[in-house]
Amino acid sequence: MVKAGRPQGGPKGQTGQANELAAFLRDLTRDFTVRDLAERYKISKTSWGEYRSGNKTIHLHLLKRLVDDLVRDPRSHTVRWEQAQRLHAQATAALQPPAQPQPTGGGVTPLEAAAQASETMEGAERLVHMLLGVIAGLQMNAPHPTPVDPTVHQTSPDPGTAGDQAADWLREAHQRLHQVRDIHTTLSHVRDQAETAAPQTTPDPEDALSSRDEGTSLPARGTQASRPTAILLSDARTALAEQYSAVRLLTARSVGGDTAIVATTHPADVPAPPPREPGTASPSHSPRRRILTVVAATFTLIAVASGAAVVTTLNLTDAKHPRTEQAKQPPPAISSPTSFSPSISPPSSPSPSTTTSPPPRTSSSPHARNTVGTTGPESFLGTWEGEYDVPGEQLATLRRLVIRKGTDGTRTADILTSSTHALCRSTATLTASGTRLVLAPHPISSTPDSQCSTTDPLTLSHRSDSAITVETDGTTYTLRRTAPAAQTIPAIFLGTWEAQDGADATSLVRVTIRQGAPGRARAEFAWDGDVHHCRGFSVLVSIDQNLRFGPETVTSSEPENFCTRTPTRVMSRPLGSTMQVEIAPADSERPRSLTFTRTD
Known part of the structure; x- marks a missing residue:
């Protein structure tokens, strides 16, 4: 029985191929509402609505689950699954942006760069969505190890088992996800810098013509073209085009699908590859031994951006351990002294302490003599908070200091230090008291692990009844007393x-x-x-x-x-x-x- 539900309008996909896939999905799930599908497959109703309208391409592993669950007859299952693979391959191929030639003339203005970067970022976001589906499909279909019977002699497993192959594909998918996100981040910076440099108002054409006739005008702010930026954007598009081809193959492999369907389905403007010479191996049969052109394009992008004449490639023969460090590197800066060029700040330090400090020292200040057995002045007791800047950090570091009554040599303070990427908890020992307090911190926890180091002693002095000055490690900042409501x-x-x-x-x-x-x-x-x-x-x-x-x-x-x-x-x-x-x-x-x- 067909269940009642809110009627859904016609397909709304960006391409005809997306609408054909949506129509197939609607027919396949015609007995279910989006609520039914959401409850059964643990995916939101919104996503199911987008899948069935063509606004979003369904992941192939999910499409396979639907065919397996809903088509019981073996012969019909074979036909429907082949149809599903073909429609999915056509829909994803249609999403691939058209190839564009390498720029041969001048550069791009900020307005052009912002528009091109935004458009290319959309392609990167579609690739991220596809790769997330690939990773999920590979993990769900990963073979589970067979329990070993210790009484039976076990033969050594074949090195080329399906499990090893699936693990290699999973590593490749993670690598590609890092690469695509790197490209997206770089494009985001190009767009942001371009929007900053772009003129706020469009110049009057008559004024521009008059100025040109006089021959005395200088280029308006934000109108100069940057060739390095044009090359960077072109390389980003090339890198993403290469990623599309590889990710579509990975999509089929993630569900044990027919890669031949993908290999013979091409975007409208991308010609089919020439036939292989007799005796040559198909690249789809040896993914670990081919050179990733996309990585070459990605590194070329970085090399062009920094002015280096370097082309780097990554051989997947050495991909047993994915190079995830690359994904954590900051996007490159583009230098062009005479034209618009996005600039990017250096990465921030994950730790509130920028250097590893030596062991705690005893202050030599006459006002902070170590008087063992004495108690710190009560005017310092309570909770103090404040922010200060650390070089390389984009977010101000916050320090929270709670001081309790205690004698010299005892732990009388708790410290929270919050930076962009870390939260450090410490206790502190009172090492000197008088008109000043000297506290020696001792780290007790770090989020994430191993991000917090021992810092120099903190020397505290009063600025007023409600504020203290803290001196440590060459830095001076102010903390203020917090109200009980805090x-x-x-x-x-x-x-x-x-x-x-x-x-x-x-x-x-x-x-x-x-x-x-x-x-x-x-x-x-x-x-x-x-x-x-x-x-x-x-x-x-x-x-x-x-x-x-x-x-x-x-x-x-x-x-x-x-x-x-x-x-x-x-x-x-x-x-x-x-x-x-x-x-x-x-x-x-x-x-x-x-x-x-x-x-x-």
Whole structure:
């Protein structure tokens, strides 16, 4: 019996091929509402609506599950699965952007660069969506090891087993995901810098003509062309085109599909490859032994951007261990002294301490003599907070200092230090007292692990009744006494909030905030998308008009190792039922801002 549901309009895909795939999917799932599908396959109703309308391409591993579940007759199953593979290959091929020739003339203006970067970023985002599906498909179809009977002699497994091959494909998919995200990040910087450099108003054509006739005008701000930027954008498009071809093959392999269907399905403007010479191996049969042209294009992009005449390739023969370090490098800067050129800041340090400090020293100040057995002045007791800048950090470092009564040689203070990528907890021993206090910190925990080092002693002196000056490691900053109200979270923040992930349109983010004090209270996060489910928490650092939470600790990741730590975030005081959350920039990126809506 066909179940009733809200009628869905006609296909809305960007291409005819996307609409054909959507029509096939509608027919296949005609007995189910989007609510039924969401409950059965644990994917949101919104995603199912987009799949069936053609707005988004369904992952092939999910399409295979549908055919396996809903087509029981073996002969019909074979026909429907072949049809599904062909329609999916055509739909993904149609998404591949058209090839564009290498620029031969001048450069691009800021306005042109911003438009081209935005358009190319859309292609990168589609590739990320495809690769997430590939990774999920490979992990779900990974063979499980057979239990070993110790009483039976076991022969050595074949080195070329299906499990090894699937593991190689999974590593390749992760590498490509890192590469595509690198390209997307670089394009984001090009777009942002171009928009900054672009003129705010369009010049009057008559004024421009008059100025040209006089021959005395200088180029208007933001109108000069940059050839290095044009080459960078062209190389990005080339790299993504290469990625599309490889990812489409990986998509078929992730479900044990027919790669021949993909190999013979090409974008409209991409000619089929010439026939191979007799005796040559098909590249699809030896993915680990071929050279990744896309990586060459990616590194060429970086080389051009930095002015280096270098072309780098990566041989997958050595891909037993993926080179993930490459994905963590900051995007390159583009230097062009006479024309528009995006510039990118150096990466930030993940630790609040920029250097490893020597063992604690005893201050030689006459006002801070070590008087063992004495107690620090009560005027220092209480909670102090403040921010200061650390070179290389885009977010101000926050330090929270809680001082208790105690004698010299005892641990009398707790310290929280929050930077962009780390949260460090320390206790501190009182080593000297008088008109000044000297505290020697001792790290006790680090988020993430091994990011916090022992710092120099902190020398504290009063600026006023409500402020103290801290001197340490060549840095001086001010902390201010916090009010008692800063020890508990205002009720307006408490509860569960939900937002759309700005970096992934298929992902929904939920955060639950419960009552507690800085250093103990947590915000619990859930990130759910088409193929990923991430869980984690962040520790509360500070309460003011806003809440500041440290970097996220990931507690579960599906697929395994997919979910990554989110940097420090600041939650603005809610206005009605909405709350702005700003996520600290990663490396040289700009901060991300999400708008959450209360759900409880």
